[in-house]
Amino acid sequence: MANENIRELLKKSDFVMIGVCVLLAAACLFFAAKSAADAGNFLTIDSLFFTAVCLLLALTFVVVPALTLRERGIHPFRVGDEVPPARANEHVHFEGSTRLFLYVLLGLLALTVIEVFLAYIHVPLHIMLTILIGLSLIKAAMIVAYFMHLRFERMSLVLTLIPTIVICICLLFIVFPDSFRAGSLRATHTSAEPVAGSAPAHDGH
Amino acid sequence: MSTEAHVGRLPATDWDGGALPYRVGHRKLGMWLFIVSDAMTFSAMLITYSYARVSSDAWPTPFPFYPSIIFSTTMTLFLLASSFTMVMAVRASAHNRLRAARHWIGATMFGGLAFLVLHLIEWEHLIHDGLRPFRLAGEWAHRWPEAPPLFGASFFAITGLHMFHVFTGVAYLGVIALRIGKTRHEDVEISGLYWHFVDLVWMFVFPLIYLMSVDFGG
Numbered sequence: 001m002a003n004e005n006i007r008e009l010l011k012k013s014d015f016v017m018i019g020v021c022v023l024l025a026a027a028c029l030f031f032a033a034k035s036a037a038d039a040g041n042f043l044t045i046d047s048l049f050f051t052a053v054c055l056l057l058a059l060t061f062v063v064v065p066a067l068t069l070r071e072r073g074i075h076p077f078r079v080g081d082e083v084p085p086a087r088a089n090e091h092v093h094f095e096g097s098t099r100l101f102l103y104v105l106l107g108l109l110a111l112t113v114i115e116v117f118l119a120y121i122h123v124p125l126h127i128m129l130t131i132l133i134g135l136s137l138i139k140a141a142m143i144v145a146y147f148m149h150l151r152f153e154r155m156s157l158v159l160t161l162i163p164t165i166v167i168c169i170c171l172l173f174i175v176f177p178d179s180f181r182a183g184s185l186r187a188t189h190t191s192a193e194p195v196a197g198s199a200p201a202h203d204g205h
Numbered sequence: 206m207s208t209e210a211h212v213g214r215l216p217a218t219d220w221d222g223g224a225l226p227y228r229v230g231h232r233k234l235g236m237w238l239f240i241v242s243d244a245m246t247f248s249a250m251l252i253t254y255s256y257a258r259v260s261s262d263a264w265p266t267p268f269p270f271y272p273s274i275i276f277s278t279t280m281t282l283f284l285l286a287s288s289f290t291m292v293m294a295v296r297a298s299a300h301n302r303l304r305a306a307r308h309w310i311g312a313t314m315f316g317g318l319a320f321l322v323l324h325l326i327e328w329e330h331l332i333h334d335g336l337r338p339f340r341l342a343g344e345w346a347h348r349w350p351e352a353p354p355l356f357g358a359s360f361f362a363i364t365g366l367h368m369f370h371v372f373t374g375v376a377y378l379g380v381i382a383l384r385i386g387k388t389r390h391e392d393v394e395i396s397g398l399y400w401h402f403v404d405l406v407w408m409f410v411f412p413l414i415y416l417m418s419v420d421f422g423g
Contacts, residue, residue, distance in 0.1 A: 105288075119412075129417070148405075172245075
């Protein structure tokens, strides 16, 4: 019983030691980044020295817990190729080949290049906006359908999610046409303003 | 058609309340619902920005080809590439190749970090030029005298919120990569959903914020 308690205490103290070391290493890394960022010209002896010292300290604090864990045969983050217990009874549903995802990626890249190219053509603002948003919607649909796997999910999920977001975004657009009017409203307002607005100011002086 | 007639039988259609009407776990459904709500947040912000822009007499178009457009296009390529590596991570995880999955997630995190670094450099340029949330940079006020001072507010708010999502995503993927031996495949897939959503939002932020503000003279 007492033996077990000591073992548990040791475990706890090890845990505390490792935690403190990792925290100190993180702090040293932070100071290394800070000294690198604060130095106006990074490639000076001073800035290189301070950054190197901080990195060395961080390494020192990481090495101790890493060696301790390794010595005791503890590999908290190692994964083997055997199926871990958490996944043993899981039903996995995955469709799509590497080739398909590569095609989607190439399509997305091509659309991005077209968008950047279009941005340098002089066209009226609303036509440009329509084309860019149209291309972006195609890209979004490709990401949702293939990368987010929605095309291979059950239709009930698609019918729950997609109409929801489409209708909500359409509702957000209800007030949008006002923005076309707002400009002209303000123009008449500012042209009338000098008469109404300057009168009290002149009265004051 | 009485209820008794259904007792002991599996539901025949999607909608009569089986154990999994959507055939996804509750966590995945939760992430999908979060994504829908987050998409509404971003669309509200982007629509508000468009509203302010359309209703203004003028709007600054300050982004020169170099560095802004080159930087933002490179950032887009990094995000798209990281989305592809994330798909490959989910694929590897689906086949229980955990080591490969971890490496692909690492590549995804690299893409996200590269995006963050490039974007912070871009922010630094603009802040150095004097752009503030409610004040235009010095020279801009002369070039676009009729423009309202809202450019900085919309730019920093929208790209800042997106950058926060990228940062959160990198941290989230880091946790998933470290714990991949203890998680289920579904958890990897859910983190993938979040990452693709971050990518998807940028597909709208990039044209609306950057490409619509290209400086033709630059």
